[in-house]
Every structure is written in C-alpha cells, then in structure tokens.
Amino acid sequence: MTPDQPEQVFTYAAPALKFGRGASREIGYDVRGWGARRALLVTDPGVAAAGHAAGVAESLATYGIEVVTYDAAHVEPTDASLIEAVDFARGAGTFDAVVAVGGGSSIDTAKAVALLTTNPGELMDYVNAPVGKARAPERPVLPLAAVPTTTGTGSESTTICVMDVLALKVKTGISHPALRPRLAVVDPALSATQPAGVLAASGMDILCHALESYTARWFGSYDAKAPEQRVPYCGANPISDLWSERALGLLATAFRPAVRAARGEDPGDGAQAAADDMALAATFAGLGFGNAGVHIPHACAYPVAGRVRDFRPADYPDAEPMVPHGMAVSLTAPAAFRFTFPAAPDRHLRAARLLDPAAAGDGADVLPAAIAALMRDIGSPNGLAAVGYDGRDVDDLVAGALQQQRLLATAPRDVTADDLAAVVGDSMELW
Structure with a gap:
C-alpha cells in the first residue's frame, strides 16, 4: 500500500440468516x-x-x-x-x-x-x-x-x-x-401484520437503503487502507450491487400492493406474496447497505427526525411527535438523487428503471420522479413542509446533516453546506 494507491479491497459481512414464515x-x-x-x-x-x-x-x-x-x-x-x-x-x-x-x-x-x-x-x-x-x-x-x-x-x-x-x-x-x-x-408472518402507515414508512427505508448503497461512492475510488483502517461501510461494490438491484426489483412489484392490502383495499392477486416480497426486499437491502453504506438522504434524515415539533404520523402507537426514520429518509431522497446524478448517471437511470420499468428519459429527474410517484401512491407526506418544516428551518437542518460526516463521506459527490441547503430547500414540497 502506498499513500496515493487506490483501494483494491472491499469487505462483506452479514449475520447468519433464517428466512420464512x-x-x-x-x-x-x-x-x-x-x-x-x-x-x-x-x-x-x-x-x-x-x-x-x-x-x-x-x-x-x-x-x-x-x-x-x-x-x-x-x-x-x-x-x-x-x-x-x-x-x-x-x-x-x-x-x-x-x-x-x-x-x-x-x-x-x-x-x-x-x-x-x-x-x-x-x-x-x-x-x-x-x-x-x-x-x-x-x-x-x-x-x-x-x-x-x-x-x-x-x-x-x-x-x-x-x-x-x-x-x-x-x-x-x-x-x-x-x-x-x-x-x-x-419471518414474513410477523411483518405482514404492520399497519399501512408503518409499512409505508419502513418500506421507504428499504428503498433508500437500496438506492443509496447502489449510488454510493465506489469502493475503488477511496485511497488504499490498511486492514485496521477499513470500516463496515466500504462503498458500493459488486456484491452489494446484487442485493440492491434485487431489492429494487422486488419493491417495484410488491410495495404498492402490500400497502393497499394493509389499508384493507383490494391489492389484487398475491397479497401474501407481496408481504413476503417486502420482507425479502428489506433483507436484501439490509445485506447491501450494511456493507456499502448510505449517504445524503440518511444524513438529512437524522435532523429531520431529531428536530420534529408537532408531527404525529398515522398508525404509530406513541402519541408524542415523531417523524419515523423511513419517512424522514424519504423526504429528501428525490432532491438528493437529483444532486448525485452527475456522479453516476448510468447507475441512477438503471435504479429508476428497476423501480419503474416504464421510467422514460435520460436526465437527472428520472429517478426523483419515480421515487415521488411511489411516495404519492403509498400516502407519504408531500415533502418536509408536510411534517412541519419551512424555509426558516433550512440552516438548522443543514447543520444537523453536516454532523453526519460518516455518511456524507459515502456520497458519490463531495457535499458542501450549500449543497445540503439546496437539497433541503428543494424537499419542502415534492409534487
């Protein structure tokens, strides 16, 4: 290893897994x-x-x-x-x-x-x-x-x-x-009992895990590290990519029907299959991001959740104000992926088409549009304003996100305070 040599090693670790009803x-x-x-x-x-x-x-x-x-x-x-x-x-x-x-x-x-x-x-x-x-x-x-x-x-x-x-x-x-x-x-039999609001929020966490790890900085773009310097989040790599892609494909077909079923609406054929596929998507995404890492949406989510004032989400048992983690992550995701698009256009477009095979175009708005359409369909809040924030909160939310340097270091582009201010400001309303 020399100081200016690129990293050539990535790591992968996972717990033992038992899956099934x-x-x-x-x-x-x-x-x-x-x-x-x-x-x-x-x-x-x-x-x-x-x-x-x-x-x-x-x-x-x-x-x-x-x-x-x-x-x-x-x-x-x-x-x-x-x-x-x-x-x-x-x-x-x-x-x-x-x-x-x-x-x-x-x-x-x-x-x-x-x-x-x-x-x-x-x-x-x-x-x-x-x-x-x-x-x-x-x-x-x-x-x-x-x-x-x-x-x-x-x-x-x-x-x-x-x-x-x-x-x-x-x-x-x-x-x-x-x-x-x-x-x-x-055990999908346990998660199949989630209320619709919980399923929608936690499902958006699956989506952001998959998208963030798939678009994370490539492991080989870092400087070479000694073994003791390597951290669990090593950047996107060939193995984490497999998990992320598979999770996105499952979400494309299972997420909307699973939420409809949780609402008591007719999900069409295969309600149990949709619930099982959501559990499998969560598992796959976890196995991916648990090694590649996450970046801007998760960094922004921490202050969004931590500074909440009066918002109370549907279907959560606690009466106190809160923005559930998956919801907080999703609210800045469209703007965040619009920002990261120039670092890896092909990855962003492939992710969009895994999530929505009908997604058309080749620009920075393709993936954000696919995310926003899904959020609208499952009943997610329409941006940060819907959970109680406005333009006066931008600086405070940016300050909180900047404390998450471990996550921001995984972003495929360098991220400044001004960049985060733009992401947060553009996330006040999503559609």
Missing part, C-alpha cells in the same frame, strides 16, 4: 445452539401487545432457556431510552444472549444492551464522534438474535445502533462491527 418459532433451537441458558428478550409495547414477543419467548423456553423480557423499548430510541434499557438489563442479572423482537427501534435497543452489559463505560463513550467519543468495545458483546417485525430498517443486518440525543436534538448512533447481530430471523 414460521422461522421465528424456531429461534429457541438456534439460540440454544450458542450454549445460552438465560436470554434477555427486548421488545416494545406494541409488538408485545400483538403477541409476537410471546411467541419467541415460548420458543426459547421450549429449549430450556430462561427468558427475561424487557418490553419498554422506545419507538425511535433516544439516549435516555437506551440508558433505561441498559439499566434494566444490568439490574436483572447475567445473560448469555439477547433476543430482539420488533422494528429497528427494538433491535437497536438490544444492540446497546448487548454492548453495555459486557463493556465498561457509558453510552456516550461509544457514540460516533463528534457527538460522542467513538470508543471501541474492549470485550465481546453478548450474542444477539434479531427478529424484525417491520420491513425496512435493516438493523438485523447492520453494525449500527441509532438514537436521538435529546439534549442536542440530533440523531446519531454507535457504529462497530461487534454490533452486527449473530443471527437474523426474518
């Missing part, structure tokens, strides 16, 4: 195979009420594993909610494994528990710089099995734990390979 009922067999005798099950009140967590707990108990349940995971975790979960786990004795049942919020909460019940220090020691100290784990974290009940976050595949830091009104996270779950158990 009924897979969650087998998890006791899998966790017992790790030698676990006592497990902490992490879930949220809504998932617990739906009975999904109880089914997983029953499977664990069937294989002789003592289960302690924490059912207070916060939807869209905060630093305070993660600390509460860690304190509960620390006070509940010693565990051999953690099992998360729920959306990305429950899985990310479980990651924090797995880390901080085995390693010294406090939460902010491990949070990404510059918000936290970016401390690396010194000891092995508890093995984690993740059972997603929503289709979208990809947390069951990734090395990231995301949270809102309340005092700073910023969304950030912890990023380290040790946080990747050991096992992802994807």
Whole structure:
C-alpha cells in the first residue's frame, strides 16, 4: 500500500440468516445452539401487545432457556431510552444472549444492551464522534438474535445502533462491527401484520437503503487502507450491487400492493406474496447497505427526525411527535438523487428503471420522479413542509446533516453546506 494507491479491497459481512414464515418459532433451537441458558428478550409495547414477543419467548423456553423480557423499548430510541434499557438489563442479572423482537427501534435497543452489559463505560463513550467519543468495545458483546417485525430498517443486518440525543436534538448512533447481530430471523408472518402507515414508512427505508448503497461512492475510488483502517461501510461494490438491484426489483412489484392490502383495499392477486416480497426486499437491502453504506438522504434524515415539533404520523402507537426514520429518509431522497446524478448517471437511470420499468428519459429527474410517484401512491407526506418544516428551518437542518460526516463521506459527490441547503430547500414540497 502506498499513500496515493487506490483501494483494491472491499469487505462483506452479514449475520447468519433464517428466512420464512414460521422461522421465528424456531429461534429457541438456534439460540440454544450458542450454549445460552438465560436470554434477555427486548421488545416494545406494541409488538408485545400483538403477541409476537410471546411467541419467541415460548420458543426459547421450549429449549430450556430462561427468558427475561424487557418490553419498554422506545419507538425511535433516544439516549435516555437506551440508558433505561441498559439499566434494566444490568439490574436483572447475567445473560448469555439477547433476543430482539420488533422494528429497528427494538433491535437497536438490544444492540446497546448487548454492548453495555459486557463493556465498561457509558453510552456516550461509544457514540460516533463528534457527538460522542467513538470508543471501541474492549470485550465481546453478548450474542444477539434479531427478529424484525417491520420491513425496512435493516438493523438485523447492520453494525449500527441509532438514537436521538435529546439534549442536542440530533440523531446519531454507535457504529462497530461487534454490533452486527449473530443471527437474523426474518419471518414474513410477523411483518405482514404492520399497519399501512408503518409499512409505508419502513418500506421507504428499504428503498433508500437500496438506492443509496447502489449510488454510493465506489469502493475503488477511496485511497488504499490498511486492514485496521477499513470500516463496515466500504462503498458500493459488486456484491452489494446484487442485493440492491434485487431489492429494487422486488419493491417495484410488491410495495404498492402490500400497502393497499394493509389499508384493507383490494391489492389484487398475491397479497401474501407481496408481504413476503417486502420482507425479502428489506433483507436484501439490509445485506447491501450494511456493507456499502448510505449517504445524503440518511444524513438529512437524522435532523429531520431529531428536530420534529408537532408531527404525529398515522398508525404509530406513541402519541408524542415523531417523524419515523423511513419517512424522514424519504423526504429528501428525490432532491438528493437529483444532486448525485452527475456522479453516476448510468447507475441512477438503471435504479429508476428497476423501480419503474416504464421510467422514460435520460436526465437527472428520472429517478426523483419515480421515487415521488411511489411516495404519492403509498400516502407519504408531500415533502418536509408536510411534517412541519419551512424555509426558516433550512440552516438548522443543514447543520444537523453536516454532523453526519460518516455518511456524507459515502456520497458519490463531495457535499458542501450549500449543497445540503439546496437539497433541503428543494424537499419542502415534492409534487
């Protein structure tokens, strides 16, 4: 390796995967195979009420594993909610494994528990710089099995734990390979019960995962790195491309019918197939972006979610104001991909036609138009103004996005504050 040599190595990692209807009922067999005798099950009140967590707990108990349940995971975790979960786990004795049942919020909460019940220090020691100290784990974290009940976050595949830091009104996270779950158990029978609003928001997270990783900076465009310098997000590469392309193809045929079915409308033939394909698309996109990375829409989404004032989305159980993560990511996506188009026109056009085979044209607006059409059809808010922002918020949202340098570094073009201001300003209304 020489200082001016381009990178020639990319990395790929993924959890063990079990996929299919009924897979969650087998998890006791899998966790017992790790030698676990006592497990902490992490879930949220809504998932617990739906009975999904109880089914997983029953499977664990069937294989002789003592289960302690924490059912207070916060939807869209905060630093305070993660600390509460860690304190509960620390006070509940010693565990051999953690099992998360729920959306990305429950899985990310479980990651924090797995880390901080085995390693010294406090939460902010491990949070990404510059918000936290970016401390690396010194000891092995508890093995984690993740059972997603929503289709979208990809947390069951990734090395990231995301949270809102309340005092700073910023969304950030912890990023380290040790946080990747050991096992992802994807059971479409669980995610098929999502309300329409949750499905629409989490499905847009799938879409943005696939699009951002597919259009991310190519791994070979970075300077060469020593092994210890490589990070989980290595840029677009031949393997992540396969996952992203397949996810986009599934979304093209499954997303609209799945949302119609969740609304109680006639989705046409194949409602169950659409639900299964959404779960598969989420899995594929997670396996792609968990290695390639994401960029501008996710960087912008953190302050959009973290600075929310009064918006309350449909079909989410918490009464407090929130912009769900997948919704927050999607709101700046059309403008973001219009900005990144010059860096890789062919990739943007191919992505547009995977998402909408009828997409015509060869300019920067083709992919944004395909995204906006999908958002309109599934009932997404029409831009940032629809969730409570206006032109007076642009500078504040840009400042929050600029704190996400780990993500912005993955963008295929260099991104300045003025560029982000243009993206945010153009995202106030999408159609």
